[in-house]
Amino acid sequence: MxxxxxxxxxxxxxxxxxxxxxxxxxxxxxxxxxxxxxxxxxxxxxxxxxxxxxxxxxxxxxxxxxxxxxQNTQIGYMPQSMHFPRSLPISVQEVVLMGRLQALQGWRAWCSPKRWWRRYSERDLMLAKEVMQQTDIAHLAERSIQNLSGGQLQRVLLARALVTQPKxxxxxxxTASIDAHxxxxxxxxxxxxxxxxxxxxxxxxxxxxxxxxxxxxxxxxxxxxxxxxxxxxxxxxxxxxxxxxxxxxxxx
The missing domain is CATH 3.40.50.300 (P-loop containing nucleotide triphosphate hydrolases)
Incomplete structure (x- = not known):
């Protein structure tokens, strides 16, 4: 198939x-x-x-x-830029967890700001932790997205896409905002x-x-x-x- x-x-x-x-x-x-x-x-x-x-x-x-x-929830998406202001006072872990909204409800639901502030399950938190470790941003979990470099932000966006467990x-x-290395x-x-x-x-x-x-x-x-x-x-x-x-x- x-x-x-x-x-x-x-x-x-x-x-x-x-x-x-x-x-x-x-x-x-x-x-x-x-x-x-x-x-x-x-x-x-x-x-x-x-x-x-x-x-x-x-x-x-x-x-x-x-x-x-x-509306298929098996698709992960890493956009060229963030869909919300980088000045928003939220942490790396909270951004990654947003990917769980898409995994459960589809991309149209994810794009609705009123859906962002839901209660995450223990499984959501576990998956976010695993993906942050895999993308080497676990040490940034509590850092505000306001204080990230371009490369760190790209890894956060990738982690948010991967936490959906996509196929x-x-x-x-x-690579639009990162250096060659x-x-x-x-x-x-x-x-x-x-x-x-x-x-x-x-x-x-x-x-x-x-x-x-x-x-x-x-x-x-x-x-x-x-x-x-x-x-x-x-x-x-x-x-x-x-x-x-x-x-x-x-x-x-």
């Missing part, structure tokens, strides 16, 4: 606007690590929102392990958990894509998926509409 099966997906933000996504098809096997690349506005984040059920499906189908994906993990530009550490960790979790990541770092992804999905209104070895400078330039520095897999 496919981990993720997207067929003939089309989406418009208004009835008269051109489609942001048109006839998108993507079949993902369990334990694949797929990088999504393409220009800004090409539809990558829109595709994630459709998978999560944050946007209504207009045409086409999305299935996760044979079941409709929207599919979506990451929207997870932390990028490697993050992708090394993602490679480890990829043994149990299917991963889709929006990423513009060609070197990371070549070193970690099994396939590359080029998204620019339509979607074309390629084996990692098929990605060329010409293809990247075509997808982005401008030349990009190309770093081969084994370059120094």
């Amino acid at each position: 496919l981990a993720l099966d997207i067929r003939n997906l089309t989406y418009r933000y208004t009835p008269k606007s051109p489609p942001v996504l048109h006839q998108v098809n993507l079949q993902v096997q369990q334990n694949e690590f797929i990088a999504l690349v393409g220009p800004n506005g090409g539809g990558k984040s829109t595709l994630f929102k459709l998978i999560l059920g944050l946007l209504p499906q207009q045409a086409g189908q999305i299935h996760l392990y044979g079941q409709p994906a929207p 599919l993990l979506l990451l929207d530009e997870p 932390m990028e490697r550490e993050l992708f090394d960790y993602l490679q480890q958990i990829n043994q149990e979790i299917c991963i889709l990541v929006i990423c513009h770092n060609v070197r990371l894509i070549h070193d970690y992804a099994t396939r590359v999905a080029c998204v620019n209104r339509t979607l074309h998926c390629h084996e990692n070895t098929q990605i060329t400078p010409e293809l990247i330039s075509h997808m982005y509409g401008q030349p990009l520095d190309y770093l081969p897999q084994n370059s120094a």
Whole structure:
């Protein structure tokens, strides 16, 4: 059974606007690590929102392990930025625990602020502690999110996604605010958990894509998926509409 099966997906933000996504098809096997690349506005984040059920499906189908994906609680999501002000006086552990809301109620419930302040169970607390240890932020559990570095915050957001115990993990530009060393550490960790979790990541770092992804999905209104070895400078330039520095897999 496919981990993720997207067929003939089309989406418009208004009835008269051109489609942001048109006839998108993507079949993902369990334990694949797929990088999504393409220009800004090409539809990558829109595709994630459709998978999560944050946007209504207009045409086409999305299935996760044979079941409709929207509202499916087996999806973990790490956004490019936080959905609430970083100035909010809450701790690292409280942010991680928010992931349990999604696990129990779906992503639409998670996005409703009135749902944040529920009473967590002992299991919720245990899972949050385990995930914080795995992502090396257990020592930050009581620290306010106001006092975190960019790299620490990224680990908190990843822990919040993993505490849902997902079968599919979506990451929207997870390396946007961290340095090269932390990028490697993050992708090394993602490679480890990829043994149990299917991963889709929006990423513009060609070197990371070549070193970690099994396939590359080029998204620019339509979607074309390629084996990692098929990605060329010409293809990247075509997808982005401008030349990009190309770093081969084994370059120094």
